[in-house]
Amino acid sequence: MPEGDTPMRGSAAPTSPGAWDARSExxxxxxxxxxxxxxxxxxRTPEDTVDTPAPGITPAPGETAATPPRESATQPPRDTxxxxxxxxxxxxxxxxxxxxxxxxxxxxxxxxDREAAAGTTLPAPAPVPAARPRRGNADPVKVLMHxxxxxxxxAVDPLEIAAGLEAQGFTDRTAARFRHRDVFxxxxxxxxxxxxxxxxAAPPVPxxxxxDAWLPAALAPGAAAALTGIGLAVTHGPVRxxxxxxxxxxxxxxxxxxxxxxxxxxxxxxxxxxxxxxTLWLLAYAVCGDGLLTQVLSGGPDGPWDLTPGPLxxxxxxxxxxxxxxxxxxxxxxxxxxxxxxxxDFAASARALLLGTVTLQLLALAVLLGLTGFSPGALxxxxxxxxxxxxxxxxxxxxxxxxxxxxxxxxxxxxxxxLAARVPVPGxxxxxxxxxxxxxxxxxxxxxxxxxxxxxxxxxxxxxxxLSRASAHATP
Numbered sequence: 001m002p003e004g005d006t007p008m009r010g011s012a013a014p015t016s017p018g019a020w021d022a023r024s025e026x027x028x029x030x031x032x033x034x035x036x037x038x039x040x041x042x043x044r045t046p047e048d049t050v051d052t053p054a055p056g057i058t059p060a061p062g063e064t065a066a067t068p069p070r071e072s073a074t075q076p077p078r079d080t081x082x083x084x085x086x087x088x089x090x091x092x093x094x095x096x097x098x099x100x101x102x103x104x105x106x107x108x109x110x111x112x113d114r115e116a117a118a119g120t121t122l123p124a125p126a127p128v129p130a131a132r133p134r135r136g137n138a139d140p141v142k143v144l145m146h147x148x149x150x151x152x153x154x155a156v157d158p159l160e161i162a163a164g165l166e167a168q169g170f171t172d173r174t175a176a177r178f179r180h181r182d183v184f185x186x187x188x189x190x191x192x193x194x195x196x197x198x199x200x201a202a203p204p205v206p207x208x209x210x211x212d213a214w215l216p217a218a219l220a221p222g223a224a225a226a227l228t229g230i231g232l233a234v235t236h237g238p239v240r241x242x243x244x245x246x247x248x249x250x251x252x253x254x255x256x257x258x259x260x261x262x263x264x265x266x267x268x269x270x271x272x273x274x275x276x277x278x279t280l281w282l283l284a285y286a287v288c289g290d291g292l293l294t295q296v297l298s299g300g301p302d303g304p305w306d307l308t309p310g311p312l313x314x315x316x317x318x319x320x321x322x323x324x325x326x327x328x329x330x331x332x333x334x335x336x337x338x339x340x341x342x343x344x345d346f347a348a349s350a351r352a353l354l355l356g357t358v359t360l361q362l363l364a365l366a367v368l369l370g371l372t373g374f375s376p377g378a379l380x381x382x383x384x385x386x387x388x389x390x391x392x393x394x395x396x397x398x399x400x401x402x403x404x405x406x407x408x409x410x411x412x413x414x415x416x417x418x419l420a421a422r423v424p425v426p427g428x429x430x431x432x433x434x435x436x437x438x439x440x441x442x443x444x445x446x447x448x449x450x451x452x453x454x455x456x457x458x459x460x461x462x463x464x465x466x467l468s469r470a471s472a473h474a475t476p
Contacts, residue, residue, distance in 0.1 A: 152194035162187035163470035214262020218323035220254035225316030263327035272401035310373020347468040377448030
């Protein structure tokens with residue numbers, strides 16, 4: 001540099017020509033206090049051409065490479081062969097070995113060679129805060145899935161899950177708390193989310209002994225009633241009474257056998273003992289109730305009253321077709337579970353199936369009663385007994401027992417009201433007025449017809465709702 005030019009910016013300023021451009025001044029920031037005389041023009045030595053960086057100068061943020069110096073227009077080009085490469089003052093080690101000054105070495109990240117050579121210290125990454133666990137349960141169906149996992153794993157169809165949930169008291173309002181519009185949509189999600197078939201297959205359950213022998217058990221009451229009827233027809237006097245008593249015991253045992261096997265068999269603990277007593281009372285009234293009511297209304301009883309064993313024989317013979325109808329109803333309903341598209345679809349088909357089953361049984365009973373002695377009361381009693389047994393088999397024994405008790409109590413009340421009218425107390429003589437009016441209009445057989453018919457209609461209305469649920473037909 002000539003003597004008259006502007007002095008350099010400091011003792012640490014580079015001496016290479018063109019080093020003081022705008023970029024270098026921006027990096028240095030402030031001018032140095034002491035100028036440095038320029039070297040005389042002449043041949044350069046390697047010591048003169050070494051560019052020594054100023055201590056403590058670091059590139060600005062974002063700078064990754066120094067801008068090459070621009071050549072001065074007043075000086076000849078530098079001889080690059082004689083110039084030594086610029087060496088950094090202190091380069092950090094990148095091989096992981098300890099430095100000679102005792103400082104630990106740090107691994108250099110890719111693309112940071114120039115920052116490390118210039119003494120740049122990279123800031124450590126800020127620690128990422130751990131995710132705070134979410135309070136509460138964001139997936140309520142998952143809790144329900146774990147709670148009913150066994151039910152969901154055993155199910156072969158979403159309707160079976162819906163039946164199980166419905167049996168435990170789930171309704172559409174309960175399903176709304178699990179973000180579903182009804183129980184069936186909730187069962188569909190549970191069926192889709194719970195894996196099946198991953199565990200070992202369960203061993204086949206051996207068939208209960210006598211499961212296929214339901215038909216002889218269903219025919220036993222008809223056979224017992226037929227034998228008793230023949231014995232009563234050919235005997236007289238005390239022998240006839242003994243035959244009648246033995247036939248009653250035989251018929252009772254046959255009925256107990258029929259309801260404990262095959263389609264009439266209720267689940268364990270699914271029966272009400274009082275229902276058997278009320279059933280025997282209704283059957284006994286079908287045999288001798290009309291004759292007893294006639295004598296009580298006439299001031300008796302004054303002796304043995306007339307018996308009508310024909311309706312009882314028809315009811316006993318109808319046990320076999322009733323068992324077949326109950327079996328058909330159960331099998332068709334379980335098949336509809338797999339074929340239905342939802343609970344509403346299944347309920348509609350189950351109601352139609354129930355009405356068809358009751359109608360078919362009434363037709364068979366009417367034919368048998370036409371052969372043995374038709375009675376409207378026996379026809380209504382047959383419908384009541386069939387509906388009560390269907391409800392008992394499918395999980396509603398209390399309702400069936402209540403209906404049988406109501407019918408039996410009504411028939412007993414009809415007899416008791418006539419007897420109570422004889423008490424010499426003012427107002428009691430009017431207790432027998434309803435029964436007298438019914439008997440005078442339609443005969444003594446109208447009492448069991450009205451009582452059993454009204455009870456059967458009420459039980460049918462209840463059964464159309466109860467037996468149309470999928471839970472009533474879930475495989476035990």
